[in-house]
Amino acid sequence: MRILSLILLLLIASLTGAGQAAEPSKKKKSKISKTSPAAGATYEKNKDAMAWAELAAKTHHLDVKWVKAQISQARFIPSIPKLVMPPTQLNKKNWAAYQARFIEPRRIQAGVQFWQANEALLLRAEQIYGVPQWLIVSIIGVETFYGQHTGNFRILDALSTLSFDFPKDHPRAAERQAFFSKELAQFLVLTAKEKIKPSSLKGSYAGAMGLPQFMPSSWAQFAVDFDGDKHIDLFNNKADVIGSVAHYFKAFQWQSGMPTHYSVQFHKTQVDMEALMAPDILPTFSVSSLMAKGALLEGEALEHKGPLALIELLNGAEAPSYVVGTENFYAITRYNWSSYYAMAVIELGQAIQTQLQTKQGPTQKQ
Numbered sequence: 001m002r003i004l005s006l007i008l009l010l011l012i013a014s015l016t017g018a019g020q021a022a023e024p025s026k027k028k029k030s031k032i033s034k035t036s037p038a039a040g041a042t043y044e045k046n047k048d049a050m051a052w053a054e055l056a057a058k059t060h061h062l063d064v065k066w067v068k069a070q071i072s073q074a075r076f077i078p079s080i081p082k083l084v085m086p087p088t089q090l091n092k093k094n095w096a097a098y099q100a101r102f103i104e105p106r107r108i109q110a111g112v113q114f115w116q117a118n119e120a121l122l123l124r125a126e127q128i129y130g131v132p133q134w135l136i137v138s139i140i141g142v143e144t145f146y147g148q149h150t151g152n153f154r155i156l157d158a159l160s161t162l163s164f165d166f167p168k169d170h171p172r173a174a175e176r177q178a179f180f181s182k183e184l185a186q187f188l189v190l191t192a193k194e195k196i197k198p199s200s201l202k203g204s205y206a207g208a209m210g211l212p213q214f215m216p217s218s219w220a221q222f223a224v225d226f227d228g229d230k231h232i233d234l235f236n237n238k239a240d241v242i243g244s245v246a247h248y249f250k251a252f253q254w255q256s257g258m259p260t261h262y263s264v265q266f267h268k269t270q271v272d273m274e275a276l277m278a279p280d281i282l283p284t285f286s287v288s289s290l291m292a293k294g295a296l297l298e299g300e301a302l303e304h305k306g307p308l309a310l311i312e313l314l315n316g317a318e319a320p321s322y323v324v325g326t327e328n329f330y331a332i333t334r335y336n337w338s339s340y341y342a343m344a345v346i347e348l349g350q351a352i353q354t355q356l357q358t359k360q361g362p363t364q365k366q
């Protein structure tokens with residue numbers, strides 16, 4: 001595999017999601033514990049893993065022999081503990097670079113094609129869930145380039161590695177390990193229910209699956225059978241993929257018709273950046289409280305009723321970019337906990353929609 005595509009793959013894998021799994025994948029050297037198993041070793045002889053299998057089977061009413069047989073086949077993947085480590089100072093976020101990577105002609109073109117090929121499904125999802133078509137299309141584009149990069153790790157191996165050999169020097173090791181262990185259990189519940197061989201499914205290093213990169217728990221909670229064939233398939237079935245992404249956003253309180261963000265300027269001398277930045281991406285300010293702290297809004301932003309947040313996007317050595325995010329901006333960060341991610345999704349969606357309108361003429365599609 002060419003290095004470039006490998007980097008791209010890792011990058012996309014790092015954006016995994018449906019929310020909870022996102023871990024920046026930068027290259028900090030992690031000290032993997034000396035007791036880590038050899039590359040490719042299975043968990044068959046690992047007492048903790050087998051004890052976990054017994055408990056998970058009991059908790060989730062699964063056949064204990066079956067669960068043990070699956071975990072016995074799971075393999076330790078040495079590259080994964082490094083990938084879940086937080087980024088270092090050297091890898092500071094850079095919105096301009098992020099933007100250039102995701103809002104580019106090939107991805108926009110693929111988005112237009114995906115939209116045209118699935119127009120009826122997208123429209124139905126929008127009507128049922130109140131989630132706009134551009135958002136569904138853009139999420140699938142940012143996550144996996146419309147299914148071109150869904151990940152090459154066996155989910156069983158990835159989630160077992162993160163459950164049984166999570167890097168101990170991670171700042172939130174205990175919490176993250178517990179998270180992945182729950183995801184592994186959910187993954188087994190899911191495959192048992194759908195009668196799929198767990199070892200046959202591939203995805204990101206963090207266990208995210210299919211076109212929308214749902215983690216197993218998101219799959220269990222938010223995925224829907226949108227074509228009514230009694231199965232949920234987020235790998236091959238476009239209807240299920242589209243319906244599930246829309247349902248996810250409805251569940252995270254997407255508000256139909258509300259903009260995602262507004263542009264913002266600042267008062268030249270009287271601006272309280274500390275206060276404006278304090279709540280981070282959580283929408284808490286009213287228009288008047290933002291203005292009182294020196295943020296300058298205009299146009300439709302002045303009429304906005306709900307809470308708002310000041311979003312800062314760093315640009316390396318250049319000056320940061322700022323926007324004011326609404327509750328819908330925040331909703332996008334529930335898919336992947338990053339304002340850079342949300343902004344990329346919004347801008348890609350806008351670019352795709354503009355391109356589609358150009359193609360179809362100005363009187364059609366809003």
Ligand SMILES: [Ca+2]
Pocket residue numbers: 224225226227228229230231232233237240
């Ligand atoms: Ca289905």
